[in-house]
Amino acid sequence: MEKRYDPHAIEQHWYETWEKQGHFAPSGEGEPYCIMIPPPNVTGTLHMGHAFQDTLMDTLTRYHRMKGHNTLWQPGTDHAGIATQMVVERQLNAEGKTRHDLGRDKFIDKVWEWKEHSGGTITRQLRRMGSSLDWKRERFTMDEGLSDSVHEVFVRLYDEGLIYRGKRLVNWDPVLHTAVSDLEVVSEEENGHMWYIHYPIADDKGVATEAYLTVATTRPETLLGDSAVAIHPEHPTLAKLIGKRVVLPLCERTIPIVGDEHADPEKGTGCVKITPAHDFNDNEVGKRHDLPLINVFTIDAKINEEMPEKYRGMDRYDARKAIVADLDALGLLDKVEPHKLMVPRGDRSHTVIEPFLTDQWYVKTAPLAEPAIDAVKSGKIKFVPQNWEKTYFEWMNNIEDWCISRQIWWGHRIPAWYDEAGNIYVAADEATVREKYKLADDLKLRQDEDVLDTWFSSALWPFSTLGWPQKTPELETFYPTSVLITGFDIIFFWVARMVMMGLKFMDDVPFKEIYIHGLVRDSHGQKMSKSKGNVLDPIDLIDGIDLETLVAKRATGLMQPQMRAKIEKQTRKDFPDGIPSYGTDALRFTFAALASTGRDINFDLGRTEGYRNFCNKIWNAARYVLMNTEEKDCGQEGGEIELSTADRWIISRLQETETAVERGLDQYRLDRAANAIYEFTWNEYCDWYLELSKPVLYNDDSSEAALRGTRRTLVRVLETLLRLTHPIMPFLTEEIWQRVAPLAGKTLVEGESSLMLEPFPTADESKIDTHASSEMEWVKAFVLGIRSIRGEMDIAPGKPLAILVQDASSEDQRRLNDHQTTLHSLARLESVELLAEGAEAPESATALVGSMKILIPMAGLIDKEAELQRLEKEIGKVEGEIKRLGGKLNNPKFVERAPEAVVAKEREKLEEMQTRQQQLIEQKEKIAAL
RNA sequence: AGGCGCGUAACUCAGUUGGUUAGAGUGUCACCUUGACAUGGUGGAAGUCGGUGGUUCGAAUCCACUCGCGCCUACCA
Incomplete structure (x- = not known):
């Protein structure tokens, strides 16, 4: 064997051997144990969070495999619709092209090419982590089998009325041109303004009077789409205006003043503009008062052709400036105040999300949520740690319908067809549609252009990967799976949806336990992110990386290049010599x-x-x-x-x-x-x-x-x-x-x-040997006592000592004899001499083993002052302890009320300490007298 | 606003149903290349367990309040 452990020499070799030997496959015997990997993005790379999670899953998988269970850790990846499409689009952009230049089919070919090209990275990295995934069963959400599952689920939910199509307000990403679910919107506080705008009150003929209402808004450009102003019906001063109309500035129309409890008299100016097509709350108000939905924007969030001519084609922020300026010119701008507000941004594009009116597909979630709540309440599914179930319940009880359509090309295309009259037909493919709905062969059909949210296919993962809708032996054996291991950040995205889908289609929970782990942060508790430049790559910890490569890796491709210098400096400070190679095992440990x-x-x-x-x-x-x-x-x-x-x-x-x-x-x-x-x-x-x-x-x-x-x-x-x-x-x-x-x-x-x-x-109780343990405790105390004196008295560790032993009980003497060889070796003794009772000991340093004294003669070895100091320190410690114990035992309430065993233990300790104290003091006096 | 979590040695963390002299790793100090290992050995220093109050014979541990930090959800005209 080499003198030093070298991970490189062994890791790759063993992984290849295991995989080749088929050791990752289920044994086919024993109780089933199954973990589904949370599928990473197929074109992604392994980060610290994955590495952590994979360590947990692999450790449990290997543990259960060794316990003789029929163990499957199911591997696979997802297609990460928007993220992957964005990557490929960026590549096209670099060539000066867009996806529209290619067309849908060619573009999708490109994405598949990219998947083939980069898809192996993360699975290679998973192998580097030692993950014992059964690679022969690897699945991808866009595989044929999994796509069948997706179609099956979509069709069945549609036929049951649990999927519907509707024109509703969605979170619209004006850069990606797609709807996103509310979970994909990240709201953060940003600095903005509050504009106060006068809306003149109209007379009977709809002409502006001198009187006006003032509304406050953070988004003045949406004024173009206002269809009412709302006032609380019990507003002390303004309620009387309900029923009148105001003249909408810059637009040649009037809008009603409605009474609605949404308007909080305490907030803002007490009345609020209502823009039902561009605000979720306003939309609700609009429904209550039957207000028209007036769409202001195009899909790019520019002012559309229906709006006053002056603003058409303007970007939303240019329009804002123009509108504010025009209002000001008309004397209708009351004031502008700085204002902090939560701005919703797309988690992928980072652009400001626009509530926007479009046709989308939805899953009606309430009927699915109910059994999913019960599954956790009844204990069929357990969260570890348990308190995450609160988060789960909180969301499930307030669940909204799930917008599942995405206006992108990469993903499962929605299996719905339209005829020219706009009738909808839903089935797995066009032929089945014609059959199912008995349509004439020459009826022209057109498939829906949209694809499904990636999470729709991920929600089916625990059974789609096992072969569903086929009734496979794997499905029979491994569903429900044993445990899901994941981060809290996707409880809503993924966990809850898997529970709903599992219960719906498998009639059973997808997993019995959910182990929620924490986030991996940097050593100062900061979230790791490319933009902060504090990311660690698990592979770099395994293989090591030199400083220059690390700096280059962290400081290139930044969104904010101005951070570069700072990141470089920090990196050079944190890792002056780069990162050494630690190997997978050390990382996993x-x-x-x-x-x-x-x-x-x-x-x-x-x-x-x-x-x-x-x-x-x-x-x-x-x-x-x-x-x-x-x-x-x-x-x-x-x-x-x-x-x-x-x-x-x-x-x-x-x-x-x-x-x-x-x-x-x-x-x-x-x-x-x-x-x-x-x-x-x-x-x-x-x-x-x-x-x-x-x-x-x-x-x-x-x-x-x-x-x-x-x-x-x-x-x-x-x-x-x-x-x-x-x-x-x-x-x-x-x-x-x-x-x-x-x-x-x-x-x-x-x-x-x-x-x-x-x-x-597994432990064998009969091999637990308390006698051997107490013998060893004594041996250790003996050796440690001598080492301590050596250390503190600066006696060379190699110097053999001739020691004396005083006050040895018969038990001590027996032990001295029994462990003679051991003691000589471990404590480096030259000789041990029993001091006869009453015999005068030479001046010595002392160590105590119970009540037995070990004496190390000082002659030529030990400095008197040093030993006195050492004893003084030791006595101080013991006296502190005596004081503490004494105080406790002198408290009658303690003696009365504490369990007897505890009291006895404290007494014993006190006695021991007192003996110790006495011996130490004696020793000190003796030495002091020299 | 509601919910969750955290605050223990210089740093990163343990501390299982209240009873240890409050532990570990890293770092630090001293000594040591002794025949597994200097990626090591031996010995040492270092903590009023965020604060206050309470329950208890006894609190890092339970309760209340409080300060600080983080996260999640909702809302903000």
């Missing part, structure tokens, strides 16, 4: 260790470095074990075995660790599982057990049985530890296991056997 529930994770590279070191620790522990066991008798062939206290102790601790890891994984507390592994491996197996094995292995007097016992324990504990760790760190563990397993008595088949397929360790 970091994610696992940081994955406590319900909390965002601030990704700290320092942690990754620490866990990379941990990998090296395991590597070297294995190296030590192999050096001492390979080609030696480890008891595989039988033979007498003698287990030392240390052997029994480490085996005992291993059982406890197994329990902790299993519990952690079962409860989605990967941090606890990871910490239990870390703790055991480093602080017990490496720090103590390996050291304890040395005096046995390096001692010529050790019996064959003792040697076998130690070797066998070294190997078996390591082998088990590798199985325990494999779900989190698959590569390192596999590499080592292949060499260690035969020594632990396993028979491996070259090229076929894999740690992946080995049983996950």
Whole structure:
């Protein structure tokens, strides 16, 4: 074995082997366990959020596979309609073309080309993460099979009246020229203005009078589409105007003043302009008062041809300026105030979204939501952590109909046809339409131009990927899936919709549990984003990246090039030497260790470095074990075995660790599982057990049985530890296991056997050995006591010490004898001498093990002052503790009311401390007197 | 406005149903290249657990209030 752990040397090789051997496929035996990957964008790349999520899913998948379950982690990608179309359009734009130059069919060919070209990136990256996805079953939302599912669902929902087409106000993206759902609109506070405008009150003939109403608006250009002014019916001063009309400035028409409770007397000027075609609230008011919907804009959000001539063709913001100027000129502009407002922007285009009147397709969600709410209420679906169900309920109870049509080309085209009279026919394809509706062959039909929202197909993912609407064995076996692992940001987009669709079409929930994980942020808690320049690429952490490449990566292609200098500076400061290669296992362990529930994770590279070191620790522990066991008798062939206290102790601790890891994984507390592994491996197996094995292995007097016992324990504990760790760190563990397993008595088949397929360790209660544990506690206390004096007194660690022991009980004496070799080795002793009772001890530094004193003679070694200082410090600590305990025990209420065991424990502690104090003081006096 | 979450060592985080001398990693200080590992070993320093009040024999942990930060939803003429 190499002296250092090198992830590059092993990772790729093992992944290829596993995949080639078909180890990722379900075994076909055991209880089914299934996770659906949240499908990433097919043309996307892996980011830290994916890497985190994939670590969680892969760890659980590997864990259940090792537990003997019939395990499927279903891979696949989605077509990300708008995002992907935008990318391809940008490429065309760069060539000076638009998609319209190509036409729909040619453009879609281009998108497929792009998908073929870049579609492998993310799946390659998933492989780099070690993800044990069953690639043979990989699916894509635009696959034929999945498209069949989409059509089937659309048609059935339409036939049941749960999908309808309607002219309604939608969120319109004037750049992308498509409707988007309300979830795709991101509102953020921006600085704007509030304009106060006078609307002259009309007389009976519709002519402006001197009187006027003042309305306030943040969007004066929509004035062109006003169809009323609303006043609260109980408004103290203005209510009397209800029923009259006002003259709409700049337009040659009058509009009514209506009474509506939407108008809040406290807000603004107390009356509000109503633009039913360009505001969701106004639209509702319009319906109540039967007001006309007057559309002001074109699909580009320019003023349309129906509007006063002067403004036609103007962009919405130019029109705003012109209208405000004209109002001002007419003396109708009261005032302008700066105003903060929430501006809705498209999450893709970032342009301001316009409420706009168009024909769209909708899913009627209320009937679907109800069973979906019940599924969570009844516990058929559990959220982890549970409080996310509040978020879920909140949305489900206020759910709006879902606008599913998108005016783009890339996606599932809506399976609806129109004849020339505008009748709608819905079926999977044109032939079926004619058959279903018994239409004449020569009737001209035209398919709807729109495509479906990508999330429509994603909502079917848990069953469409398993073959639905066919009744496949996979569907039978793996639906409902075991758990969905995802971020809270798509509870509405995806999770809720999968639940609705699953219940509707499979008559069962799509998953039994939903594990919601946090967001991966940078080490200061900032969201990672290209524009902030703080993005980390998981692949760079695995492979490493030099500073210049990293700077170039972060500082190019920015939306705001002025950020470049700042980002570059920050990057050079944060990573003066670039990023070293940590390997996949270390990255995965970091994610696992940081994955406590319900909390965002601030990704700290320092942690990754620490866990990379941990990998090296395991590597070297294995190296030590192999050096001492390979080609030696480890008891595989039988033979007498003698287990030392240390052997029994480490085996005992291993059982406890197994329990902790299993519990952690079962409860989605990967941090606890990871910490239990870390703790055991480093602080017990490496720090103590390996050291304890040395005096046995390096001692010529050790019996064959003792040697076998130690070797066998070294190997078996390591082998088990590798199985325990494999779900989190698959590569390192596999590499080592292949060499260690035969020594632990396993028979491996070259090229076929894999740690992946080995049983996950389960604790054996009968191996928990409290006696061995207490023996070891004593040994540790002894060794630590001596090390502490060495450290503080500056005694060379290599210098053998001749020590004296005082006040040793018979138990202590027995232990001194039993563990003689161990103590000599670990504490580097030259000799141990029992001080006879009453005998005068030489001036010494003292360590206490229980009530036994270890004396290290100071002659020539220890400075008097230093020892006095050390004792003083120690006494201070003990006295503080005595004071605390004394206070507690002197409180009669404590003694009365606290459980007896607690009181007894405190008493015991106090006594111990008092003895300790006394001994330390004696010692101090003795030394002071010298 | 409503909801959720967070605030523990310089930094990143644990702390399972209230009972430990409040822990880990990184960093830091001292010593050490001893035959698994300097990606290491040994020893040390470092926290009034955001604040106030309460419940309790006992609070980082439970309750109330409060300050600070973050996120989500809704609304803003």
